[in-house]
Amino acid sequence: MTSTALQPAPTPSGAGSDERAARVPVRERVASQVQRHGALAVLVLVVAIASATSSTFPTWNNISSILGSNAFVWVLALGMTFVIITGGIDLSVGSMFALGGVLGAYGSRHGTWLAILLPLAVGAAWGSVQGLLIAKARMAPFIVTLVGLLGLRGLLQALTDEGATTYLVPAHSWFRHLGAGTWTPVLIVAALFALGAxxxxxxxxxxxxTAMGGNEHAARLMGLPVARAKVLVYLLSGTLAAGAGALGGARLGSGVTTIGVGYELTAIASVVIGGTLLTGGAGSIGGTVSGVLLLAVIHNLIDHYFSQYGSAFTDTVNGGFLAVVVLLQTLLSRTQQLE
Amino acid sequence: MVQQEPGPGSDAILEVAGVDKSFAGVHALREVDFHLRPAEVHALIGENGAGKSTLIKVMTGVHRPDAGTVRLAGREREFRNPLEAQAAGISTIYQEVNLVPLMSVARNLFLGREPRRFGLVDTRRMNREAAEVLGRFGVRVDVTRPLRTLGLGAQQMVALARAVQVEARVVIMDEPTSSLEPKEVETLFSVIRGLKEQGIAVVYVSHRLDELYAVCDRVTVMRDGRVVHTGEIAGLERLKLVSLMLGREMSAVRDKGSTAFDSDSHELRDGQPALRAVDLTVRHRLHGVSVDVHPGEVVGLGGLLGAGRSETAKAIIGALATEQGSVEVEGRAMHRRSPASSIRAGVVMLPEDRKAEGVIPNLSVRENISLAALPRLSRAGLVSQAKQDEIVTFFMKRLRIKASGPDQKVGDLSGGNQQKVLLARWLCLNPKVLLLDEPTRGIDVGAKAEVQGLVDELARDGLGVLLISSDLEELIEGSDRVVILKDGRVVGHLAGDDVTEDGLLDALATAPESPDLAAAPEPPDPATTPESPDPAERPQPAEPAAQAAPAASTGPQPANPADPAGPAPGEPREHPAKESQS
Structure with missing residues (x-):
């Protein structure tokens, strides 16, 4: 690095760039803050209102059910954050989650280590194949991972004889402890998010x-290992999804084949709600945490207040909510002139 | 290496010798020699298609030469990609900033080379060093802010700082000033001088002659894939430089007749211009450009590459957003310009890039021609096949489009015929004004003559034509008047007998850089004298000049003074537009 040797003549007009640079319109700054911390603000607001108006919401029972039962699914959003920041998408994580559960349950009959390592290995392998197709063969992430979504579901059907065979986690297996209670899952997931951040x-x-999501061409010209990072990010996402699925299986005590449908969309929703740009280049793990918690709380409230309408209603609200958030994000991006 | 300067070729830091490069049969570089000495600033100039970008790409590993060698510090090198060239010490700063706008300034500066502690990026040190480095480049900002919040100039400086931080021995700058403010250009120059002091060689590509004289030591001029001149820049006349670029001798007055244009001027039909554009301003590109085109008249837009010719045409039809300026078509102001509304108003543009912006190669001649006219040919959403055929056949005959039939795919036609198909597409719409951007580029000689003849015919039929052409001959012989642009400003008008290559070259070489120096050093002549003191200062006064000028050459002056839309000099810009609206 020759930086210290560099002595361009004293610049006559240094101030020139300062002044212009200093002018970031307030509108844009506000939009940027809302983009990044909007989910957190809304989360605090919703929790505050719900706690004040409902007697059942702020109980330990309810909170532990929000946290414990969802925590492993949130890991999908962690992996998805990385993928979306690069400007990609990974639709295969829902199917991978289910497959991870079945593989975990299957492996647990031969020991806890296998129960953990088998899903991780399969997730990593599948993820890197997806990554290679996207990075080297230049296929669209949407297509490649859609193939993953369908293909993994098919693999799952084959493994379980179309759902006829259910693998149970042996009752005495230590593997079960990983998914039990509220704190173990929450701590595991919190640790993963911290490492991810x-x-x-x-x-x-x-x-x-982040750079390749922001401007892939520039990233290449700057000499960054773009192709390698692309493979790694899908590998990471696949591994996390399979691992999360295994832990989910540990919690349920069996490999449930019908689980995981549409989880990829919830994960994408959480990431986007958390302020990560769907076009890539900007986002944060912290935002995703706010996003998953916000969605979980809202689902909890819907279940609580509208239970008489059934779960179909939950999904409708879910979709509507996502539409509003994406619309908001688009408007915010436009205000910041990110497009 | 027989250059006219002393010293053997071996003292060069970067040496390109006998390089040839073709793309699909097009010879982009022919036996190009280029020497770059340590600690020199070497200007590389040439018009569009001269081969400068190809040469740069050969030097930076984007392209590999078909023949010839590239030596860096005496060693022959074959770079397979830009990264290898970068690692060897050749840094390139591209015209558009190639950084990541959403990431912080410091991140952008250090991407891939971040200082680390215990395997993690040492953010504090990175930010500190970034602030230090950038301070030396005159950028004093909070380095944790996203890059995009900086001005374009400051962003360019960050790119520059990044480029020279990697042990660069050669820095190639491709039009680095195109987005800079004058102050920032000064900063850039002092940075370049600093690089020079450290022995770093700089290749400087720019179209702004003043900059070349201000900062460069030597200059290499390219034309048609060849190096036509290399030498010291001091002592080289501007006029000589321009004529080298354009390939025209300073005093070579040619006989007319080598283009298919009729040498007679067209007759002016009435006083009201078919198109009047006033004070078009686009940040960094155009500064108050005013042009008007009368029915039956071909107005040429002259200027070097980067002068703002295409931008002017695009601004007129609304394909480029303007900060200021108005456009009137036959006296009626156009509000909210867009390509679609321009077409409705009768202003159509034949774009420079036929392939990307014009023909749809997989559709037939018939479909390509009738595309824009479909709304008019259809009734209740259904397209009348008979009507369509009638129109298509008419234009195929009229424009002499050589195709096996209306159903042939346009992609299979020659370039000239593709151009004619595009022309036919617009002519179906009965336009009033035709904007032609390089209508004959890349088509063969015969077709070129035909297109030129057609333009002439169309103008005779009463169409107003704005012609942009880098082919000097075409511009001079095809135009009744020429409006000369430089750095986004109108710097001169040629009309009548002054429409000559000499006149144009003169204006290009000597036109003042800024409007304050508007005392145009052109030889006084009867047609332009009254206007010449301030052609660029204010757009308004330039307009009566544009109208009066052709009149001087075509005889009786039409009712110019009575022109209802003609703004009085000094009147507020928006005024005429508002008037005609009410």
Whole structure:
């Protein structure tokens, strides 16, 4: 690095760029803050209102059911954050989650280590195949991972004889402890999110992911290992999804084949609600945490207040909510002139 | 290497020798030699298609030469990609900023080379060093802000800082000033001088002659894929430089007749211009450009590459957003310009890039021609096949489009015939004004003559034509008047007998850089003298000039003074538009 040797003559007009640069319109700054922390603000607001108006919401029972039963699914949103920041998408994570559960349950009959390693290995392998197709064969992430969504579901059907065979986690297996209670899942997931945040913000890999999402051409010209990072990000997403599925299986005590349908969309929704740009280039793990919690709380409230309408209603509200958020995000992006 | 300067070729840091490069039969570079010495700033100039970008791409590993060698510090190198060139010490700053706008300034500066502690990026150190480095480049900002919140100039500086931070021995700058403010250009120049002091060689590509004289030591001029001149820039006349670029001798007055244009001027039909554009302003591109085109008249837009010719045409039809300026078609102001509304108003543009912006190669001649006219040919959403055929056949005959029939795919036609198909598409709409951007580029000689003849015919039939052409001959012989642009400003008008290559070259070489210096050093002549003191200062006064000028050459002056839309000099810009609206 020759930076210290560089001595361009004293600049006559340094101030020129300062003044212009200093002018970021208030509108844009507000939009940027809303984009990044809007989910957190709404989350605090919703929780505050719900706690004040409902007697059942702020109970430990309810909170533990929000946290414990959902925590592993949130890991999908963690992986999805990385993928979306690169400007990609991974639709295969819902099917991978289910497959991970079945593989975990299957493996647990031969030991806890296998129960953990088998899903992780399959997730990593499938993820890197997807990554290679996207990075090297230049296929669209949407198509490749849609193939994953369908293909993995098919694999799952084959493994379980179309759902006829259910693999149970042996009652005495230590594997069950990983998914039990409220705290174990929450701590595991919190640790994963913390590691993810570190990976995204404090490593060159993380910087590469963000850079390629922001301007892939520029990232290449800057000499960043774009193709490698692309493979790795799908590998990461697949591994996380399979691992989360295995832990989910541990919690349920069996590999449930019908689980995971549409989870990829919930994960995408959480990430986008958390302020990550669907076009890539900007986003944060913290935002995704707010996003998953907000969605979980809202689902909880819907179940609570509108239970008489059934779960179909939940999905409708879910979709409507996502539409509103994406619309908002589009407007915010436009205000910030990100397009 | 027989250059006219002393010293053997081996003292060069970067040496390109005998490089040839073709793309699909088009010879982009022919036996190009290029020497770059350490600690020199070397200007590389040439018109569009001269081969400068190809040469740069050969030097930076984007393209590999078909023949010839590239040596860096005496060693022959074959770079397979830009990264290898970068690693070897050749840094490139591209015209458009190639950074990541959403990431912080410091991140952008250090991407891929971040300082680390215990395997993690040391953010504090990165930010500190970034602020330090950028301070030396005159950028004093909070380095944690996203890059996009900086001005374009400051962004360009960040790109520059990044480029020279990687042990660069050669820095190639491709039009680095195209988005800079004058102050920032000064900063850039001082940075370049700093690089020079450290022995770093700079290749400087720019179309702004003043900049070349301000900062460069030597210059290489390219034309048609060849190097036509290399030498010291000091002592090289501007006029000589321009004529080298354009390939025209300074005093070579040619006989008319080598183009298919009729040498007679067209007759002016009435006083009201078919198209009047006033004070078009686009940030960094156009500064108050005013042009008007009368029915039956071909107005040429002259200027070097980057002068703002295409931008003017695009601004007129609304394909480029303007900050200021108005357009009137036959005296009626156009509000909210867009390509669609322009077409409705009768202003159509034949774009420079036929392939990307014009023909749809997989559709037939019939479909391509009738595309824009479909709304008119259809009734209740159904397209009348008979009507369509009638129109298509008419234009195929009229424009002499050589195709096996209306059903042939346009992609299979020659370039000239594709151009004619495009022309036919617009002519179906009965336009009033035709904007032609390089209508004959890349088509063979015969077809070129035909297109030129057609333009002439169309003008004779009463169409107003705005012609942009880098072919000087075409511009001079095809135009009744020429409006000369430089750096986005109108710097001169040629009319009548002054429409000559000499006149144009003169204006291009000597036109003042800024409007304050508007005392145009052109030789005084009867047609332009009254207007010449301020052709660029204010757009309004330039307009009566444009109208009066052709009149001087065509005899009786039409009712110009009575022109209802003609703004009095000094009147507020928006005024005429408002008037005609009410």
């Amino acid at each position: 570190l990976l995204l913000t404090r490593t060159r890999f993380g910087a590469t992911l």
